[in-house]
């Protein structure tokens with residue numbers, strides 16, 4: 001699992017490496033641009049004003065929402081990712097903190113119209129995901145939604161197929177979403193497969 005130091009080192013090349021994997025249509029980032037665009041449109045069409053981004057990275061998605069007038073909050077543990085994102089969004093409220101320990105205090109005491117997490121929550125175990133997402137649901141304003149874009153599958157069999165195809169490229173440190181196994185904890189959970197290896201999970205309060 002990459003640490004905050006690992007993400008600091010990756011930060012300056014991150015956008016390029018993601019773009020290349022997406023353009024090649026290969027695991028792990030096949031579908032990345034489409035996923036971010038879809039979430040972007042859904043957040044705007046729901047007229048969400050306050051948006052929390054968990055693991056915002058270089059701020060690719062949140063910067064677009066910021067430019068459309070959304071009030072952006074975020075948490076990430078990488079200094080360098082925070083620097084890059086803050087340059088693009090000077091007025092965003094970005095905090096450093098490890099989300100495996102929950103949200104930092106200031107963020108935990110707010111409510112949001114939309115909470116987004118793209119390619120970040122696979123750093124949590126499934127048990128951690130369930131508990132973190134249950135807490136996040138309580139931080140949504142009435143009518144709000146959580147949008148997760150990530151390497152994700154409807155079933156364990158679909159994950160296994162992708163793992164076989166990826167061969168040595170597969171990252172065994174990351175814990176990907178399997179909708180079938182998580183939905184029992186979340187009655188409102190919805191899943192859309194967006195590429196051979198990634199999808200969007202939506203939760204409503």
Ligand SMILES: C[S@@+](CC[C@H](N)C(=O)[O-])C[C@H]1O[C@@H](n2cnc3c(N)ncnc32)[C@H](O)[C@@H]1O
Pocket residue numbers: 004007054055056057058059060075076077078081097098099100117118119120123
């Ligand atoms: C693969 S990048 C995704 C960035 C961005 N959301 C995107 O879609 O391009 C994962 C991000 O999550 C952050 N991250 C990973 N594990 C974390 C943790 N335990 N606590 C806080 N941030 C974490 C990393 O620093 C990195 O910025």
